Amino acid sequence: MIKTYVKSADYSYTAGFYPTFELLKYRPSSLKCIYVAEEAINTPGFKKLSEVVSKDKIIFSNKAFNKLREKGNDHVIGVFYKFEDLLEKNNQHIVLVNPSDQGNLGNIMRSMLAFGYRDLAIIDPSADSFSPKTVRASMGAIFAMRIQHFDSFAKYLSDYSRLYYPFMLQSAKGLKEIKKTNENYALVFGNEATGLPDSFANGHAIKIEQSKDVDSLNLATAAVLAMYYFKNIK
Amino acid sequence: MIKTYVKSADYSYTAGFYPTFELLKYRPSSLKCIYVAEEAINTPGFKKLSEVVSKDKIIFSNKAFNKLREKGNDHVIGVFYKFEDLLEKNNQHIVLVNPSDQGNLGNIMRSMLAFGYRDLAIIDPSADSFSPKTVRASMGAIFAMRIQHFDSFAKYLSDYSRLYYPFMLQSAKGLKEIKKTNENYALVFGNEATGLPDSFANGHAIKIEQSKDVDSLNLATAAVLAMYYFKNIK
Incomplete structure (x- = not known):
């Protein structure tokens, strides 16, 4: 009998037909079993x-x-073994530094898949990237991602040296000023509450233009605006 | 003594200093009282x-x-009387048709404030636009909004007749093809699970270009992409 999810488990699960099909499509070898309601x-x-x-x-x-389902209307639960990958060096990366909200994590994965990003670096400590809540928010997009965790941004950069754009409220340069690049790049976002430390400023820092009436944007919101913009720069 | 929030109450609350200051800034006359932890x-x-x-x-x-706080680190709770406004006819509007998720609702309000939209029409039935969860997700932006509920989109349109852009996956026209308009407009978004019914198609329907690998975008994600784009069309 399956137990309630805990972070230390080597498996997690997804609820509902749609994300379970995503699991089968992208990660068939990670499937443990599928529970189906009679x-x-x-x-x-x-x-x-x-x-x-x-x-x-x-x-x-x-x-x-x-025991398991969070909402009453799911009829299928796909249990899967957690996976970890190396990122693809020749792709663009999204880097999340200490993200703390599972819903944001999953939501960002869903946006990544929508706009053609498949490689996600997460700098620990971070929210549980495999919790059922993260999986649910991703709508199954998590199974299409390569996800790699790092102890520090320096470690990420030593493994995947590249041009990176830190998103920082302190920056003077707006998103709309960014020009197209042919290099491999990383878009880097900080923690929901604290953002990125000043040490990330590297001459490529970007601020998303926004009114003075808000403190900041939601993390998943900032990330999707950046992804959409970068995929559509002329 | 204040009671746990219920939808039928004439008041709700916001937790934390930042959103409480937003309440005091935008809606001082709606303030009922402020609880402060000793x-x-x-x-x-x-x-x-x-x-x-x-x-x-x-x-x-x-x-x-x-009794009330959702997270352990808040030291202040601002209790406020719920408010309802008429929308400003001469502004651009965001229209949400049957939104079902409180987090999305609040998140959209936060994005609206970030990109200069202040007028939100909600077509009922909908998620509770004043629940503490909505208020929290809005980070206090809710207090800067004019929010008006309608029984139907037809009723909204009869009150605020205007050019409107329904966001529909069925549309052939991409967001990037949209040209600047000087008219007052409304951006219209459907329910998280079901989107907008075909009856909304009006020749201005927009689809946000996305990969075939995802079913759809998260509602708050689609809304902020639309808002950012519309504010930045040249």
Whole structure:
């Protein structure tokens, strides 16, 4: 019987058909098993699922749902082993320094997938990048990501030396002033409450132009504006 | 003694110094009272607060915090009477049709304030636009908004007839193709799960260009991309 999720576990889970199909699509070898609620056996979702998963991975159990599911309307839970990858050197990277909110983490993964970023560096300490809440917020995009954790930004940079753009409220340069680059780059974002320390300023720091009426933007909001802009610079 | 928040109450609250100052700045007449934790009496935040609020509005009580606060690190709770406004006809509007997530609602308010939108129409049924969770996600931006609820989009349009851009995955036109307009406009977004019904298509529908790898964007994400783009069209 599966237990309630804890951070130290070597597995996590995703709830609902859509993200479970994402798990099967991108990370089939990470699949541990799939719990299906008995009342879902005759649904189109389950029929489709049973076509792509071997039967010995499927467990019919209403008990698992009473214990695990966060919302009442999910009929499937995909349990998966946590994974960690090396980033792809020849891609653009997103770097999150000490992100503290699981919802933001998942939301950023979803935006990354939407705008063609697949490589995510996370500088610890950070929110649990595999918690069911993160997975849910990602809508399954987490399975399409390469995610690598680092003890420090310096360690990241020594492994993946490159041009990087730190997003800092202190910067004088606005997002709209940025010109297209052909280099591999990283977009770097700080913690929700504290942002990036001054030490990150490197001549490429960017501030997203915003009214003086707000303290700052939400982290996931700042990240998606940056991603969309960088993918659309002319 | 204040009670745990319920949707039917005529008041709600905000936790933490920053959003409480936003309440005092934008909605001083909506203030009911402020609870302050006894251990915060000697903090700079409280000193600043005591300079701008009359003493009879301040209640020292640790009990209120045990009962109300969502996170352990807040030392002040601003209780306010809910408000409703008419929108400003001569401004641009954001229209949310049946939004279901309080976090998204608050997050969108925060982005609105960041990019100069102050007028928010909400088509019911919707998530509680005054719940403490919404208020928290808005970081106090809610107090700077004019918010008006409507029973239907038709009712909104009959009150505020204008050019409107519905955001729909079905649309053929990408965000980047949109040209600057001098008319007053509304940006219209549907429910998180279901989007806007086909009936909204009006020749101005917009799709945010995204990879085929994601189902859709998060609502707050789509909204902020639209807002940023519209404020920066040349």
